Amino acid sequence: MKKLNQFRVAVYSLIAVHLVILLGGFIAPYDYAIQNRKYPFVAPTRIHVIDGLGHFHIRPFIYGLRYRSPEYIEEDEQMYPIRFLIRGSAYKLAGFLPARIHLFGVDEPARIFLLGTDEYGRDQLSRLLPGGQISLLAGLIAAALSIGIGLLFGIVAGYYGRLSDEIVMRLAEVFMVLPWLYLLLAVKGFLPLNVGPAKSFLLVISVIGLVGWARPARLIRGIVLTAKERNYVIAARGFGASDIYILRRHILPQTMAVVLTQATLLVTTYSLSEMTLSFLGLGVSEPVPSWGNMLASLQQYHVLTSYWWMFAPAFPAILVFWGYYTVANTLQEPTP
Amino acid sequence: MGSYVLNRALHGVLLAFAVSVFTFALLELAPGTYFDDLKANPNISPETITLLKARYGLEQSLPLRYERWLKSAVRGDFGLSLAYNTPVAPLLLPRAKNTVVLTGLATLLAWMIAIPLGIWSSVGRSSWRGHMVETATSGLLVIPEMILALACLWIAVRTHALPVGGMTSTRFAEFNWWAKIKDLTSHLVVPVAVLAIGMLPVLMRHVRSSMAEVLSSQFIHAARAHGIPSRWVLMLYALPVAANPLISLLGFSLAGLLSASMLVEVVMGWPGIGPLLLEAILARDVYVVISAVMLSSVLVIFANLVADLLLYAADPRIRGGVS
Numbered sequence: 001m002k003k004l005n006q007f008r009v010a011v012y013s014l015i016a017v018h019l020v021i022l023l024g025g026f027i028a029p030y031d032y033a034i035q036n037r038k039y040p041f042v043a044p045t046r047i048h049v050i051d052g053l054g055h056f057h058i059r060p061f062i063y064g065l066r067y068r069s070p071e072y073i074e075e076d077e078q079m080y081p082i083r084f085l086i087r088g089s090a091y092k093l094a095g096f097l098p099a100r101i102h103l104f105g106v107d108e109p110a111r112i113f114l115l116g117t118d119e120y121g122r123d124q125l126s127r128l129l130p131g132g133q134i135s136l137l138a139g140l141i142a143a144a145l146s147i148g149i150g151l152l153f154g155i156v157a158g159y160y161g162r163l164s165d166e167i168v169m170r171l172a173e174v175f176m177v178l179p180w181l182y183l184l185l186a187v188k189g190f191l192p193l194n195v196g197p198a199k200s201f202l203l204v205i206s207v208i209g210l211v212g213w214a215r216p217a218r219l220i221r222g223i224v225l226t227a228k229e230r231n232y233v234i235a236a237r238g239f240g241a242s243d244i245y246i247l248r249r250h251i252l253p254q255t256m257a258v259v260l261t262q263a264t265l266l267v268t269t270y271s272l273s274e275m276t277l278s279f280l281g282l283g284v285s286e287p288v289p290s291w292g293n294m295l296a297s298l299q300q301y302h303v304l305t306s307y308w309w310m311f312a313p314a315f316p317a318i319l320v321f322w323g324y325y326t327v328a329n330t331l332q333e334p335t336p
Numbered sequence: 337m338g339s340y341v342l343n344r345a346l347h348g349v350l351l352a353f354a355v356s357v358f359t360f361a362l363l364e365l366a367p368g369t370y371f372d373d374l375k376a377n378p379n380i381s382p383e384t385i386t387l388l389k390a391r392y393g394l395e396q397s398l399p400l401r402y403e404r405w406l407k408s409a410v411r412g413d414f415g416l417s418l419a420y421n422t423p424v425a426p427l428l429l430p431r432a433k434n435t436v437v438l439t440g441l442a443t444l445l446a447w448m449i450a451i452p453l454g455i456w457s458s459v460g461r462s463s464w465r466g467h468m469v470e471t472a473t474s475g476l477l478v479i480p481e482m483i484l485a486l487a488c489l490w491i492a493v494r495t496h497a498l499p500v501g502g503m504t505s506t507r508f509a510e511f512n513w514w515a516k517i518k519d520l521t522s523h524l525v526v527p528v529a530v531l532a533i534g535m536l537p538v539l540m541r542h543v544r545s546s547m548a549e550v551l552s553s554q555f556i557h558a559a560r561a562h563g564i565p566s567r568w569v570l571m572l573y574a575l576p577v578a579a580n581p582l583i584s585l586l587g588f589s590l591a592g593l594l595s596a597s598m599l600v601e602v603v604m605g606w607p608g609i610g611p612l613l614l615e616a617i618l619a620r621d622v623y624v625v626i627s628a629v630m631l632s633s634v635l636v637i638f639a640n641l642v643a644d645l646l647l648y649a650a651d652p653r654i655r656g657g658v659s
Contacts, residue, residue, distance in 0.1 A: 174354050176588075177636045181595035182613065182629045186359070189617030189625065190366035272480050276599060279482055280614060298486050299603055301500075305493050314483045322478040329474075 010326035017320055021136060024129025025091030029105045029112055032130045033287040034089065036111060036121030039065065041307050042072055044116045052076050064110045080110035095133075116309035119297060122287075124312050131289035132316060135278075138205050138290075139271030143263050145209030146270075150216030151259065155247060157217070158224025168217065175214035183211050184273060188282045197288040204283050208273045216262045220255050227254045257331070264328040268321045275317070291317050340655075344644045348637045355633045356409075359626055360402050370418045370620045405623065414630075415623030419616070424627045427612065432631055434503060435608035439590070439597050441524065442531035446539055447586075449532070454543025455570060458551060469540065477537040481596045485530045485603045492526050499523050501605040527604045534596050535589065542585050546578040580651055587643030591636045 020027060047060045061081040063074035086105040093099045106112045115124035157168035175183075187207050195203070227233065233250050241249075271291075277283035278292030286293065291313035298304045298311070371385050396404070405415045413423035420427060457469035479487075492498045499505065505519050550556065551574055559569045601610035609628050616624035648654050 174358050177633045179591045179594040179632050181598050182632050185617055186625050186629050190363050304490055325478055
C-alpha cells in the first residue's frame with residue numbers, strides 16, 4: 001500500500017516535471033541564449049509585496065539592480081510590477097508552435113531572474129527548462145534506440161541461437177567490459193566537433209544509444225531463450241506457424257515486462273550520460289543549454305563556493321531520477 | 337584447478353584482444369584526426385603535415401597500423417603520443433597507478449560498509465531497520481555522481497577541513513615520509529568518499545537481497561531449529577552462501593566504478609587516467625585515447641578474472657562442474 005502511494009506520487013511528479021519542461025518556452029521569461037553582460041552571477045531576484053514606505057501591494061513587484069562591489073544592491077526608487085501573460089521573445093511552444101506570450105515577466109529595463117544568472121548574465125530559469133528538454137529528450141530517444149537494438153539482437157540471439165547467438169553475445173561481452181564513459185567520450189571525441197547544435201545533439205544521442213545496447217540485449221535474450229521452449233510455442237510451431245508469427249504473437253509479449261523496466265532505468269542512465277558529456281564539454285554545444293553544461297561552471301571553485309544558485313539543475317534532475325527509479329522499482333516487484 | 341584458471345585466463349586474453357580490435361577500428365575510422373587543427377593553421381604547410389603523417393605511419397592501411405600499435409603495445413610502449421611526441425606508456429602508467437589507488441580504496445571502503453550494514457538490515461527486513469536503510473539507499477541511489485562530487489567538494493571547500501584538488505600539496509617533495517603519508521591521505525578523503533558513497537546503494541541492495549534470499553531457505557530454518565545461536569547462523573551458515581553473487585558483482589562493478597572515477601578525477605583534479613583521457617580526446621591524440629580505453633578495459637577484465645577465481649575457491653559447485 002505504501003509502495004503504491006509512492007508509485008502514484010512518482011508518476012504524478014514525473015508528469016508534472018515533463019509538462020513544465022515541455023511548456024518551458026512559455027514558463028521561462030527569456031530566451032536561453034540572451035546574455036546580460038551587466039548582470040553576471042546575479043542571485044535569484046527578490047519578489048516584494050511591501051514597498052519601502054510599508055505599503056502593501058497586491059501585485060508582487062521587484063526592484064532594479066545596480067552593481068556596487070562586491071555585490072548587487074536593489075535600487076528601490078523604481079518598482080517593476082510582475083506582469084502575467086506578457087509579450088516577450090519569440091519561442092516555439094512544445095517545440096513547434098511559434099509564440100511570443102510568456103507566463104510572467106517585468107517591463108524593460110528591469111530583468112527578473114527567479115533562479116539567478118550565470119557568468120554571462122543569462123537567466124538560469126530560462127536555461128533550466130530548455131536544458132531539461134535536451135537532457136530528458138536525450139534520455140528518452142537514446143533509451144528507445146538502445147532498447148530497439150537490444151530487442152533486435154536479443155531476439156536474434158535467443159531465438160535463432162547457434163552462430164548468431166555466439167556472435168551477438170561475444171560482441172555484448174566486449175561492450176560490457178568497456179567502461180561506458182570512456183567509450184562514450186572516446187567515440188564522441190573523434191566525431192566532428194564543429195557541427196551545428198541540432199546535429200551535435202543527434203550525434204550525442206546516437207552515440208549514447210549505440211554504446212548501451214549490450215545489457216538489454218542480454219536480458220531479452222535470456223527471456224527469449226526460456227520463452228521459446230514453452231509448450232505452446234512448440235505447439236504453435238507444430239501447427240506450422242511461421243517464425244515471424246511466433247515472435248510477434250508469443251515471444252515479444254513476454255519480453256515486454258523487462259523492456260519496460262529496462263526502458264525506465266535507461267532513460268535516467270542516458271539522461272545522466274548526456275549530462276556527463278555536456279558537463280565535460282563534449283555534449284551539446286553552447287549556447288544550447290543542458291543540465292550538464294549548466295552544472296559545468298561549478299568546476300571552478302569560486303563559482304562553487306559563492307554562487308549556490310548554480311546548483312539549480314541538480315534539483316529537477318534528482319526529482320526526475322527519483323521518479324523513474326520508483327516507477328522501475330514498482331514495475332519490477334509483483335504487486336499484490 | 338589448473339585447467340579452469342587457464343580457461344578463464346585465455347578467455348580474458350581473447351576478450352582483451354577483441355576489445356583492442358574494436359576500439360582501434362572504431363576510433364581510427366571516425367572522421368576526426370589530430371591533423372584537422374593543424375590543417376586549419378595557416379603557418380603549417382600541407383607538406384609538413386604529410387611529412388608528419390608519414391613519420392607516425394598514419395598513411396598506412398588500417399590493419400598495418402593496428403599491427404604496428406599491437407607490436408608497440410607488446411614492447412610496452414603502446415604507440416606514440418602525437419601531442420607529446422613520446423611513447424604513450426610513460427604518460428599513461430603513472431596515471432593508471434593513481435586511478436587504481438583511488439578506485440581500490442573506494443571499493444574497499446564501500447564493501448566494508450555495505451556488508452555489515454546489508455546483513456544488519458536484512459535480519460530485520462520488515463522492521464524499522466530495513467525501512468531506514470531502504471530509504472537511505474534509495475535516497476543515495478537517485479543522486480548522480482556528478483552532483484555528489486560537486487556537493488562533497490562544496491563541503492570540503494567551505495569548511496576548509498580538507499584539501500581539494502590534486503593528489504599532493506605543492507611542497508610535497510620537501511616533506512618527510514610521515515608528512516607525505518598524511519598529506520596523501522588527506523587528499524584522498526574527498527574523492528574516495530564520493531566514489532564509495534556512489535557505490536554504496538547498489539552494493540547494499542545486492543548484499544541485502546542475496547542475504548534475505550538465503551535467510552528464507554530451508555537449511556537456515558533447520559540450523560535455527562537446532563538451536564544454533566543466531567549470530568553463528570548468520571556468519572557461518574548464511575554469509576558464505578550469500579557471498580557468491582557478491583563476488584561476481586565485485587568484478588562487474590569495476591566498469592561502472594572506473595566511469596565514476598573518471599568524472600571524480602576531472603572534478604577534483606586527481607591525476608588519474610580521466611583527465612589525461614579527456615585532454616587526449618580534445619587534442620584527438622588517438623593512440624593515447626586507444627591505450628587509455630584499452631587499459632581500463634584490461635583492468636575490468638582482470639577484475640572479472642579475479643572474481644572468477646575467487647568464486648572458484650568459494651563455490652564447490654564450480655570446482656566440480658566446469659572443466
